[in-house]
Amino acid sequence: MNFFGTLEQTEQSFFYQELANQLDKLSLSPDTVVAFFDARNLPCPMPLLKAKITLRSINANQALYLIATDKNSQTDLLAYCQKNALTAHSWHSDAPDGTATIYHFILLKTA
Numbered sequence: 040m041n042f043f044g045t046l047e048q049t050e051q052s053f054f055y056q057e058l059a060n061q062l063d064k065l066s067l068s069p070d071t072v073v074a075f076f077d078a079r080n081l082p083c084p085m086p087l088l089k090a091k092i093t094l095r096s097i098n099a100n101q102a103l104y105l106i107a108t109d110k111n112s113q114t115d116l117l118a119y120c121q122k123n124a125l126t127a128h129s130w131h132s133d134a135p136d137g138t139a140t141i142y143h144f145i146l147l148k149t150a
Contacts, residue, residue: 042073042074042075043055043075045077046077049135050135053135054104054106057132057143058072058104058143058145061128061130061143061145062145065128065145067102067145067147071100071101071102071147072101072102072103072104072145073097073098073101073102073103074093074096074097074101074102074103074104075103075104075105076089076090076093076103076104076105076106077105077106078090078105078106078107078108078109078112079106079107079108079139079141080108081107081108081109082109083109083111083112083115084115085109086105086107086109086112086115086116087112087115087116087119089105090103090105090116090119090144090146091119093105094125094146094148097148098148099148099149100147100148100149101147101148102145102146102147102148103144103145103146104143104144104145105143105144105146106141106142106143106144107141107142107144108134108139108140108141108142109142110140110142112142112144113129113142116129116144116146117129120146124149125146125147125148125149126146126147126149127144127145127146127147128144128145128147129142129143129144129145130142130143131143
């Protein structure tokens with residue numbers, strides 16, 4: 040999972056650990072996640088639009104890991120996944136610096 044290169048080193052470790060823990064809980068291989076998008080500080084509906092664009096380049100049985108700070112992204116992304124036969128896993132955590140809530144999404148394209 041070397042797609043965290045756009046993040047600061049401390050953020051890379053934090054998000055890598057968050058993702059690894061969730062993948063372990065879900066019994067998903069780390070190789071499942073092939074794309075990452077940082078939608079922090081993007082207002083609704085931008086996280087959804089960025090997810091749609093990124094998901095176009097993902098094959099069946101692959102996933103996008105997206106992080107956002109807009110609380111409405113939960114509703115938007117989960118509804119989109121339900122309507123488009125995508126599997127969505129979401130959770131939230133405090134940001135590494137404690138200034139915001141981070142909403143995490145693993146959006147899995149199924150066959």
